[in-house]
Amino acid sequence: MKNNKTDRRSFLQKSALAAGGLFIASQAKIIGAPNIIKHYNKSLSKINGVQIGVITYSFRSMPDQSAEATLKYITDSGISAVELMGDPAESFAGMPESTVDRRAFFGLRRKQRDGSLTADEEKEMAEMQAAQEAFNKEVAEWRATVSMEPFEQMKKMYDDAGVSIYGFKPRAFGQDNSDAEIDYGFRAAKALGATHVTLEHPSDDAHTMKLGNMAKKHKIMVAYHGHEQQTPTFWDTSLDQSKFNAMNLDIGHYVAAGYNPLDILKEKNKRIASIHIKDRQTPENGKGNLVWGTGDTPIAETLQLMRDEKYKFAATVELEYQIPEGSDAVKEVQKCLSFCESSL
Template structure:
C-alpha cells in the first residue's frame, strides 16, 4: 500500500507540475488550492544580479525523493536554478531501485564523522557500505544503456517550470576508481541536463584531477572540485594548471571551519575559476566548527553575497542546508529561510 500511495502522489505531482508549467488554460478554480498559484509565475531567486540556487541534497530529509517531488520542493522555495544531485534524475530515467535506508545511513555517517559511533553501529555502517558497493556496480551497468531521452524529458519538466540546472553531481561517478565509462556517462548526462559544470569532491590526488580535466576537455564541460575542511587557498592550484576545464566549487562554510583566515580573499583571487559556491554558516575551529542557522556562525555570508553583487561575479551561490532542522520544521521551510537571508543581504 505504501508503494501505491507514493506512486499516486508522484503521478499527481507530475500532472500538477506539467499543467502549471505549460498550460495557459488553467484557472484558479480548477484546483481550488492557493498553494498551486505560485506555479503560475516562474520562480526567481536572482537578486540584484546574483543568482541564488540550491543543491538538491538539501532536501535529503524529505520523504519523497522523486523527480516531481524534488521539483515541488524547489518551487516552494522560489528557486529557479539548482545543482542537481543525481538521484532524482536517475530514478526518473529508470535506475535500479536502491533499498538504502537514507535516514539510518546518514545518521551512522554523522556519528562516524564525529567519532561517536559504537562498535555495533560501525559494523552496521560497514554492512550498508558493502551493500552499496554491490548496488553501485549494478548502476554502472545500467548507465551503459541508459536512455538519454528520459534525461531530456527530465530537463524539460524542470525548465518548463522555470528551473535551470547549472550543475550536476551524480553519485559514484568521478572518483579515482571509477571507470572511463562512468566519467563519460556523467559528463554526457550533465550536458543533456543543461549543466555548465559537474561537481565532485576534490580527490587531493593530482593524477585524478589530471584525468578528470582531460575528460572535461573532451566533453567541453567544466569539472568543479568541491572542498571540505581540506580547503586551503592553494588547494586547487595544481588542478587549475592541469586543465582550463578544471574549476572550483568553493564551499565558504567549510573553508571557514578549516581555519582559513580572510575567507573573502579566496573569492576575489579565484573568482574567474569558481563555477559555483556553496553557502552555509559554519564556525571557526576556535568556536567549535559548528554548522549553524544562517547568521549565527562565523562565515561571512552577507559579505560574500555583497562582494558577488558589487563585483558582478556571475557564478551562482548554492544554498546547502546542513544545519540541524529545528523541531516542527522541515528542509523546505529552512531553505526558504536561507533564500530570504540571501534576498535581504542583496538588497
C-alpha cells in the same frame, strides 16, 4: 513485462514532455501547481545580478526524494536555480534501486571503525557489503547504456516550472567509477542543461588530470568541492592541469578551516564554477554550523562582493544547520533566501 514502477516512471517521463500548462494541470496534486504558475518563467532568486541557487542535498530530510517532489521543494522555497544531486535525476531516468539500507550500513561501518562490531554485526556488514558491490556493478552497467532522453525530459519539466539546472552531482566521478560511468556523468549533465558537474575533491592529482581531460572532450566544467581541508592553495594543482577544472568553494567550511573566503573569491573568481554558502564558526569559536547570521561566515559580504564585481557564478544555499522543531527544510531554505535578499 514491465512492473508497476516501470509503468509509473514511463508515465512521469511522458508527462514531462507535455506543454508547461498541461504538465502543471496534470501534476497539481503532486507538485503544487498554483505555486509553479506563480513562479513560471521568473528568475525569482536572481537578486541584483546574483544568482541564488540551492543544492538538492538541502532537502534530504523531506519524505519524497523524487524528481517531481524535489521540484516542488525548490519552487516552494522561492528559488529558481539548482545544483542537482544525482538521486532525483537518476531515479527519474530509471536507475536500479538498491536493497541495501544505507543508513544501517553506514552505522555498521562507524562501529567497525570504533572496533565495537559484534560477531553477528560483522556477518551482517559483510553481507551488506557484498550486496552493495553487486548493486554498484548493476548501476555501472545501467549508466553505460541508458538513454539521455529522460534527462532531457527532466530538464524540460524543470524549465517549464521556471527552474534552471546549473550543476549536477551524481556519484559517477570517483576513482572507483569506470570511464564509461564518468562519460555518462558528463553527458547526463549536458542533457540536464548544467554548465558544470561537482564532486568532492578526490585528493588525487592523477584523477583530477583525468577528469579535466574528459571534461575537455565534453566541453563542460568539473568543479571540486572541499570541506575543512580547503586552503588558499587547495585547488591549485587541478586548476593548473586543465582549464576545464574549476572550484566549488564552500565558504562556510573555508571559515571553519580558519580562512577568510573574501580573499580567495577576489583572487580566483575566474576559476569558480559555483560556491556553497552556509554559516559556520571559526576554529576559535568551535566550528559550529549555525542559523544564518549567527556564525562567523561573511555571507552578506560575499554576496555583496559578487554583486559589486558582477561575478557570474551561482551562490548555492546548502542547508546544514539543525532544523528547528516545527520547521522543515523548505521553510529553512526560504529563510536562507530571505537572508540573501536582505544582504543584496
